[in-house]
Amino acid sequence: MTKGPHPSGELGSGEDFAHRGEDLAALLERLLAQAQGRTQKDLAEQAGISYPTLNAWVNRTRGTSRIDPEKLRAMVEVFRRWGVKTTPREFFASVGRAVPGPSGDEREAQLLRLYRQLPESRQRDLVKNAEAMLQLSRAI
Template identity: 55%
Template sequence: MTTGPSNPGDHPVRAAEDPAPTGEDLAALLARLLEEAGDRSQKELAEAAGVKYPTLNAWMNRTRGTSRINPDDLRAIGNVMRQWGVEVTPRQLMEASGRPIPGPTDQEREQRLLEIYRLLPRRAQRTLIETAEVMLGAPRGSV
C-alpha cells in the first residue's frame, strides 16, 4: 500500500518499509522490542520512558486497552528503544496501539531530506543549500 503526501515535505510511505509484522498489537510489538534490546525488562522500559510500570504491564498483558494511550508515552517508549539500539518508528507504535497515526515526525522529515540531499550530485547539493539559505534570509556563501 502506498499513501501520497499530505503535507509539504511528506513523502510516500510504503508498507514494505515498515518492519513490524502486519497485525502486531502493542503487547507483541513491545515484547519483540524488549527482546531485541537485549532482553530488557518491562520495569526498565517503564522507568526509562517515564511510564508507570503497572500501566505498561497492563498493556503488555492486554488487560488494559491501548486506544487511549497518550501519544507522548508512545513517543517516550520509542525514544528509549532507539537509545537502546532498537529501531522502531512512531508510526509502528501508533499503529500497534490502535491510535491515529500522526504525520511524519521532525526526525523522519529530517532523515528524508538528508536522503534526498545525499542522492543529489555535489553541484545540486550546493544549489539546494543556497536555496534553503535564501528561504531563511541567511547570508550566502556560508557553506
C-alpha cells in the same frame, strides 16, 4: 510478513517490522524479548512512562487507543538505543492509529539523506533556496 532494511541499512519509508494484527501488548512482548537483559521497568523508566501504566498495557488491562503519540515515539527511541529494530509506524499500527507525520528528527534525517544524494552544485542551490524560504517566512 516482516520486512528488513534496504541493502544500505536504511529503512524505507513504507517499511516496518510490524507483524500483521499485532497489538501493543504483543509488540512490546516481542521487542522486549529482543532486548536482552531489559525489562518492562527499564522501558518504562527510559521512555518516561509509569511502570504500572506500561504493565497494564502489556497485560491488556488498560486501553491503548488514547496513548500520547510522544509516549509511542519515546518507546521506539528506547528500543532503538537498545539495538532493537522498530519503527514509529509499527507502534502506531499496534494501537490502531496512523503515524501522525514524521517527527522533527525524522524530517531532518530525510532532508540530510536527500541532500547528500544531490551533486554539489544542486546542494548549493538547495541551501540558497532554503535561505530564501527562511527570509520569506520571517517577513510574513
